[in-house]
Amino acid sequence: MITVLKENTTKQQRDNLIRWFEAQGLKVHISEGEYQTVLGLVGDTSRVDDGLVEALEIVERVTRVTESYKAANRKFHPEDTVVSIGDVKIGGGSFAMIAGPCSVESESQILEIAQSVQKSGAALLRGGAFKPRTSPYDFQGMKAEGLELLLEAKQETGMPIVTEIMNAEHLPLFEGVDVLQIGARNMQNFELLKAVGKTNKPILLKRGLANTLKELLMSAEYIMSEGNGNVILCERGIRTFETYTRNTLDLSAIPALREKTHLPIVVDPSHATGKSSLVESMALAAVAAGADGLMIEVHNDPQNALCDGAQSLTPAQFDKLADKVRKIREVIS
Amino acid sequence: MITVLKENTTKQQRDNLIRWFEAQGLKVHISEGEYQTVLGLVGDTSRVDDGLVEALEIVERVTRVTESYKAANRKFHPEDTVVSIGDVKIGGGSFAMIAGPCSVESESQILEIAQSVQKSGAALLRGGAFKPRTSPYDFQGMKAEGLELLLEAKQETGMPIVTEIMNAEHLPLFEGVDVLQIGARNMQNFELLKAVGKTNKPILLKRGLANTLKELLMSAEYIMSEGNGNVILCERGIRTFETYTRNTLDLSAIPALREKTHLPIVVDPSHATGKSSLVESMALAAVAAGADGLMIEVHNDPQNALCDGAQSLTPAQFDKLADKVRKIREVIS
């Protein structure tokens, strides 16, 4: 950690600060410049609160050299984390496809889609039961009933299920769910992160619409610091000024996160683009960029889907996509 | 609501869609162009799900002419909403200053600051007890104990208090709190919005870091649709590419929201800029732009504040600011 002092800092103020750092077990190296003095802090700075230091009158700027996330940091855990969900593995060279409808709508709908995507090679079934919607007047999901239907589809097909949890009070309902999804809008719902961190279920953590990779990793750290290391990161598009696509899928997040963390990374091109016509090319791009998995919306009747149908593939489109995905996986591995 | 059809739509497909709209009680006007047909929908379209319509194969684009928020919409409620908190009023020409520390730290700290800002003219006391922090290793607030201290300061000074709630399960602890704050990171925590919408307390709803004004109003609508119309909107900076300020304070949100909604609007320049040296000028600018209130961080010892001290004013700075605020209020009213 680097602390740049202001020009007019007195020697005594500086010495006080140095003593304060040293009292926290840090070593301090001093570089004196013409206009500024820079203190280099050595030791475990991950628990030093940047805000606190920057609040000091004599401090101009604080820069971290090592990151404040530890558990998620590849520097301290060089080996890839492999998350296991039943027999399915994600990360460390293992790749998985997660597919299913945006919302569970009926028994026949979810079962039909599950069987179809399973045949095409999807390893996990996704489906929304509790749905976060911008408008209180839009369809909010089938809730508990939707979870029941997902569990039936799981029993029928043997596919583990992934579904979003929006409220820690609902945890008992999610007993049979295999992977808990934290949605983009809840990425910094720290209370929810702590609650799912106390479970032993794999967590699929979506990047917020305006969050940096560092913040995504800090949110993973919230979950991991409660004892749950099974975190799967998910890039699903960030908000920019572009309006043709719903969001801008940041595929450079894949190799960038790969450098910073050992956690597996999946990509959701359906929500990112918001247009089914763009999903295939973005899915293939994600695989070429080294993603550990894909999360794809598939609907047997996208025309009549109760939400986000515009971005859903048909089972036939998904089957074709899955085939190309396998071929690209062969090229890059 | 305008629905643009794709070029190759057949007459039969078009007629089916028109019948479907009509079945929902809407009137449909048709404009036929060389390349496109446009359907204009007339009637109560606020409950029509845009996603659903856009999902249809024959639909190219959907544009709303009237907004999907009703309760918060000035069009349907032309009169300004005035939120009353004890004797304090915000909105409809009434202006209030909310001041206090980022975090409650001790009895003497919160009491001393409360008395000081009250003397300078602040009407409401703010102070964080439950603190959302990006890192799990940073100070998370004094929690329930902090709430106790806030309530003591309220009893001592008579100032109503504003503090953030992060979890609906904590509601019983907030019994004595006057205004519940929903933080920027929870602006789309819809479960929390619905929970506070079921209380009868005024809600201070902060705009998310990457949320549009329309989304802010949709989140207000979540609260209002549960029966609680006492919503105060708060602009606190949005995320951009600029790095010198922590966020970019969007002051045009004030006159823009004024056009769209009847709800009062307060501005938090402390969190937006993240630098105490920028707070005064941004506070005055907000008042000049017509804000109904200000939310300012004040700390009696900003150097040693446990969080966000870098953006806190001293009581003396706040006193000077409050004086200028009054003078600008006179000019613009």
Place this chain on the structure above:
Amino acid sequence: MITVLKENTTKQQRDNLIRWFEAQGLKVHISEGEYQTVLGLVGDTSRVDDGLVEALEIVERVTRVTESYKAANRKFHPEDTVVSIGDVKIGGGSFAMIAGPCSVESESQILEIAQSVQKSGAALLRGGAFKPRTSPYDFQGMKAEGLELLLEAKQETGMPIVTEIMNAEHLPLFEGVDVLQIGARNMQNFELLKAVGKTNKPILLKRGLANTLKELLMSAEYIMSEGNGNVILCERGIRTFETYTRNTLDLSAIPALREKTHLPIVVDPSHATGKSSLVESMALAAVAAGADGLMIEVHNDPQNALCDGAQSLTPAQFDKLADKVRKIREVIS
């Protein structure tokens, strides 16, 4: 084009506006709603100035249904444009790699790199002679001398060359250059666009850091409306709040532009990411997403490159990349 009128518009005002539209050869369809009247305009609206209409007191909003670009619009030119540069073709199924150093530095440097990337399969040689730099104190390129060296490398290897032009006055110097590059910062330097539109050379037009796809196409339209239809679009990253990568490469621009325009699309992952370690995965992702070409920085001594060395591949890395690119091309075609 859709024109939404304000609620309190009188019938006479409305009729005046309708007559004004009709005088411009447009047909007007009227949809009357409870709160608004919507005029649907049919005919050639591409020459109607949106600003002008929105300026009218009675107009609330103007929305275009058809785009204001004509020459670049796939709707009016369904066939892919293929840009030919000597024997090299880009677009319509033809793919080309453009490689070379950020800056031309010396005869041996440019020649050595040219021969190396040619052997690896690059079809075009890139190299900066006139360099746009944020700081006036940074290296600005070898200018005319750099152009000379590029032309020598072209003569030696037979590779057509691509290099940036920053000033229309320099056009005579670019006589022997095969493709004129318009840099991101000049994407809306309309004077320069018009000047290169008067030449018959292929233009590689880079997307600006904060420009929409629509604006990119309008800039292409500037070039095309002067008579030069040989425009190659280039996605090179947009500016977001993320700081780990220099910019955020928007790969969804590839399939999105494919829908909107017939012009070829190449991707520059080197400038977008600013980190050589991210270039390969982003290049492969771009190819998987359907790009018509790649533009890659290659330097034989990236450690000592005079600019942007941090993002350059070595010739050996480029050779390995080129091999993977060919394999992915086989999968997707």
Place this chain on the structure above:
Amino acid sequence: MITVLKENTTKQQRDNLIRWFEAQGLKVHISEGEYQTVLGLVGDTSRVDDGLVEALEIVERVTRVTESYKAANRKFHPEDTVVSIGDVKIGGGSFAMIAGPCSVESESQILEIAQSVQKSGAALLRGGAFKPRTSPYDFQGMKAEGLELLLEAKQETGMPIVTEIMNAEHLPLFEGVDVLQIGARNMQNFELLKAVGKTNKPILLKRGLANTLKELLMSAEYIMSEGNGNVILCERGIRTFETYTRNTLDLSAIPALREKTHLPIVVDPSHATGKSSLVESMALAAVAAGADGLMIEVHNDPQNALCDGAQSLTPAQFDKLADKVRKIREVIS
């Protein structure tokens, strides 16, 4: 300047780098941490190319402690720069209003507006003759003829004139113009910056739509390093995800730039918001935030303005605004 070395750097590599820095006249201080070594560079680092250093294999990151702009830097020139245009002064406590139409349209139009805004207290007349437009099909200004009309209005009223230059080749036409405006889209047209830096006319430099304050100052530095120190900075809104306003006016740029530079700062709320109904409150906010000037679009017939009429004030609205501006100036000074 701080250079962070990678973990696996050998002692010899490190010593080589230190020698290279020392050869450039810099002193190097070394801080050794557990995972990283940090080099602190002391001396004139403004001419060191960050990219070059970051390109080195052993370097993880480079951070500047002092800025790379010198001429524009308040640190080296603590006194405010006052730009004089005839008798008008901007900066150092002097405030000026610049008003006029977006485009010059006719002799009577420009003269009538000039006389009107002058009576209301505007010190400078603005008016576009060469207009940058996103679409090649939109009105591009009256060009040379427009300049003539501006000069006539200047002669008639004695008001100095401000107008945009888009092409260095046009400089001879701008002989009689008092202030040359560089538009937002040309903020990084470095060739144009250098050309106007060679004149002795005051330059009004608009911030680009996606440019940081640091980049704005680097562009000012381009002008100043050619010998022209009369630069006025102009905030005119940046691009964000918000769509209700055309851009997001960043008023915190005023106090932030005040800390970083001695150059005067004016604000253009007309282009930023794109809506005349938002202009007054944003103008007053800018003044309250300490702006040295305002740039306001005024049109005597905004309904029929040839461009951007939607954001123009009428002369009567401007008169009312000017009055409030004076009152706010009294409060804050």
